[in-house]
Amino acid sequence: MKEFPVKGIISPHEPVHPTDDMVTLPPDLLAPGDVIYRAREDFDDVKIGDYLICEPRHDASTGELVIVQSGSLIYLGRWWGKHGLREVRGMDQRTLVSNPVILAVVQLIVRSS
Numbered sequence: 001m002k003e004f005p006v007k008g009i010i011s012p013h014e015p016v017h018p019t020d021d022m023v024t025l026p027p028d029l030l031a032p033g034d035v036i037y038r039a040r041e042d043f044d045d046v047k048i049g050d051y052l053i054c055e056p057r058h059d060a061s062t063g064e065l066v067i068v069q070s071g072s073l074i075y076l077g078r079w080w081g082k083h084g085l086r087e088v089r090g091m092d093q094r095t096l097v098s099n100p101v102i103l104a105v106v107q108l109i110v111r112s113s
Contacts (some may be wrong), residue, residue: 002027006051010067011040012090016074023051024112029057034092037067038061038071038112044075044091049112054077054104068100075100 004092011042017038023034023036030036030053039050044065046052052067060066060079066073077088077096087098 004030006038007035008037009040010037010052010074010076010108012076012096014040015072018061025051029053029110034107037076039076039090046076046109047111051110051112052106053108053110055107056104058102060102060105065106066102067106068097068102069105070097070100073097076101076106095101 003022003024006019006023007023008018010016027058033056035054035056037051037089039048062079062081064068064079066079066088073089075097077090080087080089088096088100090096
């Protein structure tokens with residue numbers, strides 16, 4: 001087990017809250033460069049307190065759970081890239097934000113105990 005920094009606490013509809021929190025995880029769960037966020041509320045398969053291990057990248061496939069930025073705000077949601085759209089949608093399929101910058105794709109959800 002190894003201690004890793006948590007980059008921020010995130011929810012689907014609000015900006016990330018920076019944190020100095022650390023989490024202890026098996027080191028083989030992360031690749032070099034991965035970042036960790038902690039969920040502030042339920043979203044799809046994500047539950048309050050879950051840790052989201054994310055791969056920083058700037059592209060995603062439709063349906064992937066992504067961390068995006070629009071202006072100064074960062075969002076969590078499902079990427080939608082069909083029919084020329086570039087947006088993030090919530091669980092109800094409503095658009096949360098259009099034309100954001102993809103920061104990372106969630107690779108693994110680690111349930112807090």
